[in-house]
Amino acid sequence: MIQRIIADQVLFGLSFQPSIAILGPRQVGKTTFVKQLQQKLSKPSVYFDLERSSDLSKFQHDRLAFLETMQEQTVILDEIQRLPEIFPDIRSLIDQNRVPARFILLGSASFILLKNTSESLTGRISYFEMTPLLFRELQPDVDYIRHWLWGGFPNAYLAPTSEQQQKWFDDFVRSYLERDLPQLGLSASPIQLRRLMMMIASIQGSLLNQTMLANSLGIRNNLVSTYLDFFEQSFLIRRLQPYYTNIGKRLTKSPKIYIRDSGLVHHLLSIHSYENLLGHIVAGGSWEGYVIEQVISLLNYQQIPFFYRTADGAELDLVIEQDLQIKLAIEIKLSSSPTLSKGTTISLADLNNPPLLLITPTADDYLLKPNVWVCSIQTLSDNIRRILG
Structure with missing residues (x-):
């Protein structure tokens, strides 16, 4: 069993905060993690997967009364972005009885995308980000070549064969573009979004030039900006900002752009072997992005x-x-x-x-x-x- 580094931080947060949120991309291991976490909680817990219609339907009528029946338990709500209207109810219950570990919220998108929800829980919640598997989480037995090449999504990294790893990424990208982003409120062509993802992969670690991306896609600049915002807030990309200081020099003002998981970069560019990777023009940018994610963690x-x-x-x-x-x-x-x-x-x-x-x-x-x-x-x-x- 792979021990996730955020485990101790999450348990510490639950020791004093009435609610915590664990955020990260889909398929990163949040559900597996929280089910292991349930065994370590100081009180009974109940889990709801809001992707399941049977669980979601329980919150369609008189949510507050339903939640009040579980006051002595930790309530775990998975894929919370499916039910943003529940946040005021959570706030109300916390304010009535502020005790630690009342709610654990799991989400595949930053709460920035869930209109006005983060404000509802200000001062009542701690946030934790779960990334794909980190190099140090896999040490001492990790092969850095495999981790860099295949990335840190558990089902990709642990795939028995390259073919299965490629199939997993095919399904992941299709689901992300055709289901996840529309559920978050983005109305756009999946084909166009995939082209944008491939373009970002091909310039991994470069300065972001939105005008160039817009011209290549044949769309308006503001649309590219919107798409990038959704990519970033669903943990797909990172826009690394430049450092400004008063040193009397002209400094770059554009951010650098990275797809956060190296395995996804390589999948989008059809790089399926270490030899192909080292011979590809993106190798340097890919290694840079891979290391940056390890450092930032x-x-x-x-x-x-x-x-x-x-x-x-x-x-x-x-x-x-x-x-x-x-x-x-x-x-x-x-x-x-x-x-x-x-x-x-x-x-x-x-x-x-x-x-x-x-x-x-x-x-x-x-x-x-x-x-x-x-x-x-x-x-x-x-x-x-x-x-x-």
Whole structure:
């Protein structure tokens, strides 16, 4: 059984908050996780899957009275985005009797998409994001090549064969485009949305140019913006924002765009082997996006990720801000013998020379020069914790 890293955080949240939300993309393991969690709760629990019509129908009439019958239990509501009108009822019950662990809400979309719902529970809820399986959740037995190539969705990563993994992703993408997004309120052609996903995969790790995407699709720029918002709030993509600082230089203002799961990137581009991946133009961007997701999963709420890039092209793949200072810079390299570029050196100087990690697939850890370390994906977690605490 794979132990999810958020387990202890969730149990801590349940020890004092009346409600918690576990959010993440479909098929990421939220339901499996919460069913394991039920065994560790301090009181009885009851589970409802709002995707099932039999469970959903129980909340169609006098929801408040129905929920009041379960006051001594933890009520678990899976796929909560199917019933956004229940949030005021949850708030009312919490305000009547504020005790820990009254509700666990599971959702496949950020509450930003559920109009006015997050405001209903302000001060009454803690949020936790469940990502696809992380490298450190699979250690020590993980093969980074398989994890990078196939991604972290459990059913994809654990598929016995490449053919089964490809079939799983086919079904996932079709369901996401044809069912999930329409349920969230997006009315758009699945064919057009799939084309957009493939275009994003092909520019993995590049600066976002919405006009270029709109022109390629033959649609308006504002439509692309809407589609990207839905992709982001359903945890498909990440728009990494640039870091701004008053250093007297012209800085890039566009975000960089990534599909968050590397296996999905490779599926959309028909990359089905490690050899194909290394020979593909997207290899560098794919490795960059893969490592960025591992790094961001290690950060706390005070540590904010950005990238840094000047108009002249000097760049750092990732910088971590805390207390209005850059505490760590990261460069992500496919080579196991990385070197410092002139642009990296310039960028570090712009930011008052924070510690720099050069992250590679397999290199042994060593000090390249003062305040600059080379490390591998295997020792990434230890090095991040050593620097950021």
